[in-house]
Amino acid sequence: MGEEKKTPFIPDFFIQDSSTFVPEWLKSVKPASAGTAGGSGARGFARPSVPQSGGKALLLKGGHCVIPHQGIFPVDVKIQGTKIESLGENLSDPQALTVEVRGKVVIPGVIDPHVHLGIFADFDAELVTETRSAVLNGVSTLGLYLGGQESYLDKLDDIIAKIEKKSLCDIFIHLVILNRSQLEEVPVYYSRYGITSFKTYMCGIPGLISEVEDDFLLDLMEKVSSLGPDAILNIHAENYRIVRRATERMKKAHPLSESLTEWERSHPAFAEAEAIRRAAFLSKETGARIYFVHVSSEKGIESARDLKQKSKDLFFETTSPYLTLDLEQDPDLLYKMVPPIRSRKDQKALWEGLADDTLDTIGSDHSPMSSAQKKTSVNLWDVPPGYPAVGTHLPSLLDRAAANGFPLARLVEKMCASPAKIFGLYPAKGTLLPGSDADLVIVDPSLRKEATPQSASSRSDYCLHQGKTLKGWPVAIIKSGQWLTPGNLDRVRGSFRAKYLRRV
Ligand SMILES: [Zn+2]
Numbered sequence: 268m269g270e271e272k273k274t275p276f277i278p279d280f281f282i283q284d285s286s287t288f289v290p291e292w293l294k295s296v297k298p299a300s301a302g303t304a305g306g307s308g309a310r311g312f313a314r315p316s317v318p319q320s321g322g323k324a325l326l327l328k329g330g331h332c333v334i335p336h337q338g339i340f341p342v343d344v345k346i347q348g349t350k351i352e353s354l355g356e357n358l359s360d361p362q363a364l365t366v367e368v369r370g371k372v373v374i375p376g377v378i379d380p381h382v383h384l385g386i387f388a389d390f391d392a393e394l395v396t397e398t399r400s401a402v403l404n405g406v407s408t409l410g411l412y413l414g415g416q417e418s419y420l421d422k423l424d425d426i427i428a429k430i431e432k433k434s435l436c437d438i439f440i441h442l443v444i445l446n447r448s449q450l451e452e453v454p455v456y457y458s459r460y461g462i463t464s465f466k467t468y469m470c471g472i473p474g475l476i477s478e479v480e481d482d483f484l485l486d487l488m489e490k491v492s493s494l495g496p497d498a499i500l501n502i503h504a505e506n507y508r509i510v511r512r513a514t515e516r517m518k519k520a521h522p523l524s525e526s527l528t529e530w531e532r533s534h535p536a537f538a539e540a541e542a543i544r545r546a547a548f549l550s551k552e553t554g555a556r557i558y559f560v561h562v563s564s565e566k567g568i569e570s571a572r573d574l575k576q577k578s579k580d581l582f583f584e585t586t587s588p589y590l591t592l593d594l595e596q597d598p599d600l601l602y603k604m605v606p607p608i609r610s611r612k613d614q615k616a617l618w619e620g621l622a623d624d625t626l627d628t629i630g631s632d633h634s635p636m637s638s639a640q641k642k643t644s645v646n647l648w649d650v651p652p653g654y655p656a657v658g659t660h661l662p663s664l665l666d667r668a669a670a671n672g673f674p675l676a677r678l679v680e681k682m683c684a685s686p687a688k689i690f691g692l693y694p695a696k697g698t699l700l701p702g703s704d705a706d707l708v709i710v711d712p713s714l715r716k717e718a719t720p721q722s723a724s725s726r727s728d729y730c731l732h733q734g735k736t737l738k739g740w741p742v743a744i745i746k747s748g749q750w751l752t753p754g755n756l757d758r759v760r761g762s763f764r765a766k767y768l769r770r771v
Contacts, residue, residue, distance in 0.1 A: 322348055324360050325748065329369035330709065333676050335684035335698050344373060346705040349747040353701050368709055374679050375699050376407030376706025376746065377661055380686040381560060381584065381630025383412050386475070387640055387653065391429060393726065397635055398435040398765070400658035400725035402751055405741035407706040408696050408768070409436045409657075410630070410686070412466060414443035414476060418452060423460050427767045435746065435756065437706075439690060439768040441466050441501055444487055445477055453490045461769025463498045463691055464558070465491055469542045470505035472605055472652060478507045481549065488555035497691050497771065499556040499582070504542035504567075505606060510534050524647040527598050531607040536564030539606060543570040547581055558582040558689060561632055563589045563606040565616035572625045582689050584628045585617050588656055588731055591663040601641050601729055604632065605652045618671055621681055628686045629664065631656035638729045658723030659731045665712065665739025675712070691770040705748040714740045724753065 325346040332340050332354060343358035344351060379401065384393040401409060413419065413426065419442055430438045441464045444450055456462045467487055471478035479487070484502075491500045514533040521529045543559055547570075550557045562571060562585050571583045592602060593611045602608050620626040634653035644650055661682070668678045687697025695704050715738045716722065723730035744751045749763055 322748075324352065324363035325705075325745070325750075326358060326360055326363040326365040327368050327373060327707070327709070328358070328365055329367055330371045330373045332699055333372060333374045333679045334700065335375070335676070335680045339372070339676055344699065344707065346707075346745065346748050349705050351699055351701055351703050351705050351707075354699060370711075371742065372675065372710045372712055373699065374405075374708050374710055375683040375697055375703070376708055376744075377405050377682045378408040378410070378686040378690075378692070378696055379406045379631050379633065379657055379660055380410035380628055380690060381412070381586065382409045382633040382657055383414075383653075384635075386634055387636045387651070388726065390426075391433065393635060394429060394433045396724075396726035397633065397655075397657065398433075398438075399756060400635075400655070400723055401633075401660075402435045402744055402746055403724050403741075403753060403756075404658045404722075405661040405708040405710070405744060406631075406657055407436055407708075407744070407746050408687075408692070409434075409438045410441055410464070410690060411438050412441050412443060414445075414466075416445055416449075416477075418448060419456060420452060423456075427460070430767045431764060433760075434765040435751065435760070435763070437696070437704075437747075437766045437768050439464075439692065439770060443467065443476070445479060447483075450483075450487055450490055453487075454494060457494050457498065457771065461771045463494070463770045464501055465499075466501035466503070466560070468503040469546065470503060470507035470510050470538070481545070484546065485549055485553060488550055488553035488557075492553050492555040496556070499558050499689065500550075501558045501560050502542075502546050503561070504539060504546050504559050505534065506538040506541045506545075509538035509541065513538070518648055522648075525600065525645055526647060527594055527600065527603060527608060530603055530647055531594060531609055534605065534607050536566040536609065536613065539564050540566035540570040543567055544574065547574045547578065550580065551578070554580070556580045556582070558584065560584050561586050561589070561606060561630065562617070562620070562626065563613065564609055565613045568616045568620040568625055571620065572623070575625055582627045583620070583625060584630050585620070585626050586630050586632045586656070587660045587664050588632070588654070590614060590617055590621075590629065591667045592731065600645075600647060600650050601638060602654060602731070603641070603647070603650050603652050604654060618673060621677070622673065627681070627689060629660075629681050630686075631660040633657035633660075635725050635727050637727055641729075654731060655723060655725040655727035655729070656731055658725050659718055659737075661708070661710075662716075662718065662722075662737045662740050663732050665710065666737035669712065669739055692768060696768075705745060707745040708741045709743040709745075710739065711742045712739045714738070714742065716740050 327344040517533040633656045635655040684697040687693035718732040
């Protein structure tokens with residue numbers, strides 16, 4: 268076999284779509300070579316207890332691997348079956364399929380702990396299209412929110428079966444708890460389905476989700492806390508009375524608005540800051556672990572920073588849109604969201620919150636919509652909140668982190684290891700250590716490419732950052748040891764099984 272011979276690991280899309288995806292390095296993918304010095308290397312992380320699968324190993328050679336909390340190492344990765352078998356210098360295996368990844372960075376598959384499916388379109392359809400958007404852009408595990416007012420008991424078997432049949436990402440579930448009967452069933456959701464994270468809303472979304480009062484919040488905290496130390500309550504923290512007051516004022520002053528500035532003012536940052544403090548205060552009475560979703564503002568971060576110093580049981584998430592979009596640059600109604608996109612100053616505070624570990628994780632809050640669904644009206648107040656975000660999650664953050672001088676290794680901690688630890692998935696997920704699931708992303712940190720709906724690959728006909736050139740893109744994805752590309756997704760789907768992730 269000559270050097271130019273194609274191996275099965277040359278992704279079709281790199282060849283077919285040369286205008287967008289072709290990195291030069293993949294054209295020089297080499298067949299397995301026995302020429303390099305063997306063993307797992309003096310600085311290896313090999314752990315011989317990894318079970319061997321019958322299939323051929325895959326060897327990624329010459330890249331730089333980001334091992335969260337340890338650093339960036341110039342080591343090779345050997346994948347056997349669905350697991351990472353070893354890391355080390357100069358790994359070799361004559362039987363393995365070897366791929367040269369010199370000049371690239373290998374990171375663990377990204378965990379997006381915050382996505383919604385099936386809100387504005389059919390759940391089954393979005394399970395296909397949105398996990399495609401995720402996996403092709405480096406996100407291999409999703410934390411999926413399921414909501415509604417009814418019991419989940421007669422639905423979960425069906426939903427889990429669909430996940431295992433149709434999804435391309437592994438999925439864990441957060442259940443939204445809004446009423447007494449759901450609250451009473453929390454221990455059953457935990458023991459029967461291995462669900463350890465629940466969510467409630469201190470501020471609802473009119474027409475979609477109702478909010479709960481403090482007495483219910485306390486009861487839910489008690490219930491979640493009683494499950495054990497792995498259980499956690501996720502909270503949408505905004506003071507709904509402050510939001511309602513501000514919204515009424517804004518609507519009165521601007522009954523017809525096309526500006527996201529008015530939207531931002533209708534959800535004032537101090538409503539977020541107050542609710543975070545109140546929920547943290549209540550949680551002390553119950554011992555519950557609390558995870559605050561999508562912190563969006565400087566005032567929210569100030570609350571979080573104070574509280575975090577006093578408690579090990581409080582965790583804070585922000586989202587990639589809040590870290591990369593701002594009102595000044597991105598005023599389009601397509602970006603309407605709850606909480607709102609805010610100012611540059613707020614965004615700067617969020618990056619500082621990541622840097623000093625006030626913020627633990629980054630989600631996307633992906634809630635896919637088409638531009639037609641979004642623009643049913645030109646009036647701000649009638650436009651529904653939500654946007655597709657998982658397909659631009661990693662590239663937008665790679666771009667902005669580099670621009671802000673935020674270290675890649677730290678970004679990977681926040682995007683991979685930290686959500687895995689908080690939600691009980693570590694070390695199977697969130698790292699590249701031997702024994703972990705073989706979910707990896709090969710990143711080209713210097714590739715510049717325009718964000719388009721095609722690159723995002725969602726059902727949506729628009730994407731965040733559309734038309735902007737972002738620097739730093741995933742160029743190849745390995746999910747459960749399987750090389751995934753736009754060209755092979757349909758072929759692989761039959762033989763490839765994503766997992767529903769039970770956590771107890
Ligand atoms: Zn959400």
